[in-house]
Amino acid sequence: MIETILNRLLVSIPVLFGVLFLGFALVQLAPGDPAQVQAGPTATPEVVAQIRQEMGLDQPVIVQFGRYIERLAQGDLGRSLISNKTVASELIVAIGPTLELMVASLIWSIPIGIAMGTLAAVWRGSLFDRAIMALSVAGVSLPIFFICLVLIQLLGVKYPIFPFIGRGGPLWTAEGLRHIALPAMSLGLIFIGPVARMTRSSVLEVLRLDHVRTARAKGLTEREVILRHGLRNALIPVVTLIGLQIGYLLGGAVVTETIFSYPGIGRLAVGAILSADFPLAQGTILVLAIGFIVVNLIVDILYARLDPRVQKK
Numbered sequence: 001m002i003e004t005i006l007n008r009l010l011v012s013i014p015v016l017f018g019v020l021f022l023g024f025a026l027v028q029l030a031p032g033d034p035a036q037v038q039a040g041p042t043a044t045p046e047v048v049a050q051i052r053q054e055m056g057l058d059q060p061v062i063v064q065f066g067r068y069i070e071r072l073a074q075g076d077l078g079r080s081l082i083s084n085k086t087v088a089s090e091l092i093v094a095i096g097p098t099l100e101l102m103v104a105s106l107i108w109s110i111p112i113g114i115a116m117g118t119l120a121a122v123w124r125g126s127l128f129d130r131a132i133m134a135l136s137v138a139g140v141s142l143p144i145f146f147i148c149l150v151l152i153q154l155l156g157v158k159y160p161i162f163p164f165i166g167r168g169g170p171l172w173t174a175e176g177l178r179h180i181a182l183p184a185m186s187l188g189l190i191f192i193g194p195v196a197r198m199t200r201s202s203v204l205e206v207l208r209l210d211h212v213r214t215a216r217a218k219g220l221t222e223r224e225v226i227l228r229h230g231l232r233n234a235l236i237p238v239v240t241l242i243g244l245q246i247g248y249l250l251g252g253a254v255v256t257e258t259i260f261s262y263p264g265i266g267r268l269a270v271g272a273i274l275s276a277d278f279p280l281a282q283g284t285i286l287v288l289a290i291g292f293i294v295v296n297l298i299v300d301i302l303y304a305r306l307d308p309r310v311q312k313k
Helices: 002-029 034-039 045-055 061-073 087-122 127-141 144-158 174-206 210-217 222-259 265-274 278-306 308-312
Strands: none
Touching: 002 061, 002 278, 034 045, 087 127, 087 174, 087 222, 087 265, 087 278, 127 174, 144 174, 144 222, 174 222, 210 222, 222 265, 222 278, 265 278
16 A cells, blocks of 8 residues: 555656646746736836846746746745735645635535435436436536526525625634535535436446346345445446546636635635736645645545555556
């Protein structure tokens, strides 16, 4: 197990490096001039040019990236051009709310998606099966911003059950739960559909295998056959999909946090890019990339737990 984890970490290093370079290059193409932001709106062109030179913005992109990696290796993420706070402190404040949002959206959507897919496989061809597949297609097809706006209109404006602006507090408080309800529902709804579809297909495939027929021949109840011999073996492709979809949720969190004014990494990234705060934007890209790598590492560990043969590869 430890060897598998180390191998995955080694493979992740060039991936992280590539993401950082691509993100660094794309940030450079974003509108806005960091030197102008640093100097202020009333600064003369000479002052702006001097600041640009001091910041190294007059150098080629590859040289700027090399200096950024060098500072990164020393643990220096730089300072925000807008707030003048360290990027690390800004990220630490924003990571907590984003993690809360991810947990709140996954903790209900994954069990519901797996349950819906399993029931659809058991009752294949029934009206319930068709309804689940229709809902799954709708969940996959609808964009996240549309789901957010519909929930705001329905549960925030027409029936004012939940607040839809800001963060009311930590997840374990009543106000925190009320404020995170709509963002978590929005992210979770786009997650249920793919999980249900994959679970249904995987369970149907496993239920045709010989060991399932043997379990039935031994006199086990249908519930035991499905849960102990069917669903467990069907979860490996589902775990793969969940890992990929969590990476997609990180992107969806950017839109969701912006719409709901939720103070997480996504909203911080959008604000940094729009204000040409390049050090802060690069810091958010780093955090999102590391988050995606960590999710994939967790998926690999779950593989080994579900299928011990993976540890031997």
